[in-house]
Amino acid sequence: MYGIERVFRGTEPVLEMAICMDCRNKISKDLSKESSQRISAFLEERFDFEMRFENTKKWGGDEIEKWLDRCVLLKTPKEECRNFQIAAICRGGLMSIDLLPIMISEDASREMQKLMSKKTRDRLGDMVDEFFGQPSEFADGPENFSPMIW
Ligand SMILES: [Zn+2]
Known part of the structure; x- marks a missing residue:
């Protein structure tokens, strides 16, 4: 199983990444506890899972x-x-269709980044660097793209 994220500027996809669940979980452990808690609280408030x-x-x-x-x-x-960015969970060549795929607007992504500690933002920024080399100009730097490691 792996996750895919694709970032759009308007109708144009400018960045795409796939990450397996093991790597995702490893990175998730590097994020600060405070950030994770604040993000969880935000999601609980904003993401109506039941609906x-x-x-x-x-x-x-x-x-x-x-x-x-x-x-x-x-x-x-x-x-x-x-x-905006979209996220999906896939297995082999198939996309899983249940709660995901989802779309997250840039505004929502910004709000979440504000809830993250510097350590957490840096870790996610490093991750984008690792994947893409220097932050590419089309992505406007990692501060405008935060992988959905929740
Ligand atoms: Zn991996």
């Missing part, structure tokens, strides 16, 4: 746009999100 579960149960696998039509945290419709 998500209800909805996704009703949607068909051929309606994948419905999974991504608004930010799961701020509920902003996709047309109003200039920049």
